[in-house]
Amino acid sequence: MNPLWDYFWPVFGFAVLVGLLGGLMGFRRRRGWIFAAAALLALAGAGLWHGPLGAADRFANVVETSAKRTLTDWEMTQVQGRLHHGPLTRHLMLTGPADDFQRSQLVIILNQLPGVSRATWSNSAGIPLIAEAAIAATLGFLIGLLLAYLAELRRRYNAEWKW
Numbered sequence: 001m002n003p004l005w006d007y008f009w010p011v012f013g014f015a016v017l018v019g020l021l022g023g024l025m026g027f028r029r030r031r032g033w034i035f036a037a038a039a040l041l042a043l044a045g046a047g048l049w050h051g052p053l054g055a056a057d058r059f060a061n062v063v064e065t066s067a068k069r070t071l072t073d074w075e076m077t078q079v080q081g082r083l084h085h086g087p088l089t090r091h092l093m094l095t096g097p098a099d100d101f102q103r104s105q106l107v108i109i110l111n112q113l114p115g116v117s118r119a120t121w122s123n124s125a126g127i128p129l130i131a132e133a134a135i136a137a138t139l140g141f142l143i144g145l146l147l148a149y150l151a152e153l154r155r156r157y158n159a160e161w162k163w
Contacts, residue, residue, distance in 0.1 A: 003115035012140040015042040046137035087128035090117035112140020
């Protein structure tokens, strides 16, 4: 499967669930702190998934192994491709001996790997992966909150009718 799917889907799904449950409780009790606590829980879940649960390390291993396999297939075994660490990003840094043509073509080839935002020969960082996970968690939380709001509207609408 795609390493991005494996990394972001659990974060997004957890945040949707937290947003839905927090929204259902918050809209019924009309307490603002419930929404804030649910949002913090969604972000904390993203942080736990990234670090202590090891998703970032698994993501880096899959992408770097894929880059090594691709470089081996193209018989460029002296070139190494590693993700930028400190903080971990999806930026693939290439090192090793290659001429100008090989450098340009390897960038094009390795840019197409799943999970790589860009491949370059320079040591420049991109957006940290934990920040991307927080964005996915925030988006998932908002979608869950929207679903909870729609469920609450339906409940209130149905409560108006007294048969």
